[in-house]
Amino acid sequence: ADPNNGTVPTPLTNYLDTQYFGEISIGSPAQMFNVVFDTGSANLWVPSQRCSPFSTACFTHNRYDSSQSHTHVENGTGFSIYYASGTIRGFLSEDVVVVGGLPVVQVFAEATSLSAMPFIFAKFDGVLGMGYPNVAIDGITPVFDQIMSQHILKEEVFSIYYSRDPKQSPGGELLLGGTDPNYYTGNFNYLETREMGKWEVTMKGVTVGAEMMFCAEGCTAVIDTGSSYITGPASSVSMLMKTIGAQLDETGYKVNCDTVKMLPSVTFHLGGQDYSLTHEDYIIWQSQFEGDVCIVTFRGLDVPPPTGPIWILGANFIARYYTEFDRRNNRIGFAAAV
Numbered sequence: 001a002d003p004n005n006g007t008v009p010t011p012l013t014n015y016l017d018t019q020y021f022g023e024i025s026i027g028s029p030a031q032m033f034n035v036v037f038d039t040g041s042a043n044l045w046v047p048s049q050r051c052s053p054f055s056t057a058c059f060t061h062n063r064y065d066s067s068q069s070h071t072h073v074e075n076g077t078g079f080s081i082y083y084a085s086g087t088i089r090g091f092l093s094e095d096v097v098v099v100g101g102l103p104v105v106q107v108f109a110e111a112t113s114l115s116a117m118p119f120i121f122a123k124f125d126g127v128l129g130m131g132y133p134n135v136a137i138d139g140i141t142p143v144f145d146q147i148m149s150q151h152i153l154k155e156e157v158f159s160i161y162y163s164r165d166p167k168q169s170p171g172g173e174l175l176l177g178g179t180d181p182n183y184y185t186g187n188f189n190y191l192e193t194r195e196m197g198k199w200e201v202t203m204k205g206v207t208v209g210a211e212m213m214f215c216a217e218g219c220t221a222v223i224d225t226g227s228s229y230i231t232g233p234a235s236s237v238s239m240l241m242k243t244i245g246a247q248l249d250e251t252g253y254k255v256n257c258d259t260v261k262m263l264p265s266v267t268f269h270l271g272g273q274d275y276s277l278t279h280e281d282y283i284i285w286q287s288q289f290e291g292d293v294c295i296v297t298f299r300g301l302d303v304p305p306p307t308g309p310i311w312i313l314g315a316n317f318i319a320r321y322y323t324e325f326d327r328r329n330n331r332i333g334f335a336a337a338v
């Protein structure tokens with residue numbers, strides 16, 4: 001009998017409220033990796049033992065060594081991902097991947113080159129994409145699809161809890177097969193995904209304080225567990241930042257910590273429900289040697305049409321709203337996180 005009745009939990013680590021990752025293993029005997037469970041992508045990649053020693057981002061992370069795994073199957077097809085923030089290149093391999101104790105035979109990429117930016121800042125080793133198959137590069141069947149085809153999950157859904165306090169343990173939870181009542185209160189509100197095969201919904205507007213400032217005619221919101229912040233069209237975000245008196249410097253937007261308490265809430269109108277973030281949700285307060293720094297967790301990002309313009313709701317949104325990703329009904333559910 002399955003002790004978790006058809007659900008599979010994976011505890012997550014919260015690094016500075018900006019990176020949430022959990023442990024998986026690849027190979028026999030198990031080689032351990034920390035991965036971001038990223039609804040904005042659909043491939044699994046980890047650094048390779050064959051990564052060039054000059055790649056800083058590689059040798060500071062765990063690397064997969066196929067020669068040490070007796071369940072490794074050779075593939076060798078080339079692979080590359082061009083992120084907005086950086087590039088990874090490598091080749092495909094196949095091996096047993098274990099997520100939350102569940103083994104699947106999985107085609108994944110061994111990264112032989114990882115751009116220093118941004119991966120030298122990554123506390124995680126790799127990325128496990130939780131997106132739909134049609135977002136998967138090289139048409140590789142994603143991990144969650146492999147798990148669904150085993151028909152062991154109670155429901156064909158997965159849920160994500162991100163804690164808001166880096167000292168809290170665990171720093172989050174990925175639950176395959178259901179939702180975890182320990183991490184939300186109240187009911188779920190559901191939204192149909194906008195188009196088949198992406199974790200995105202139609203947003204009806206963004207209100208700052210009591211004023212509808214953006215997306216009044218409707219726009220797309222991507223629910224992306226792999227992004228740290230909320231991003232919106234650069235012009236909209238810069239207007240929003242001006243409204244709250246934030247200054248842009250090389251690392252992003254900051255506000256004077258004395259003004260934080262008076263900052264307006266920012267509300268996202270999704271599927272007939274209002275999802276508000278207060279300054280508690282969108283300001284990261286860092287006490288540094290030379291005084292306190294208050295980081296605003298919004299970034300401008302212009303995604304070209306036809307995909308864009310879009311808003312990306314990342315970790316700081318998910319930390320406030322526990323999220324269920326429902327592959328059976330192609331919908332996303334939000335409930336108030338504890």
Ligand SMILES: CC(C)(C)OC(=O)N[C@@H]1CNC[C@H](C(=O)N(Cc2cccc(Cl)c2Cl)C2CC2)C1
Pocket residue numbers: 018019036038039040041042081082083084085118119121122123127135224225226227228
């Ligand atoms: C088009 C396609 C390539 C599928 O787009 C994506 O894959 N889009 C991904 C969507 N989700 C966020 C991904 C991302 O930005 N990073 C980098 C990152 C994020 C937070 C913090 C750090 Cl340190 C880093 Cl390095 C991956 C780790 C998840 C890109």
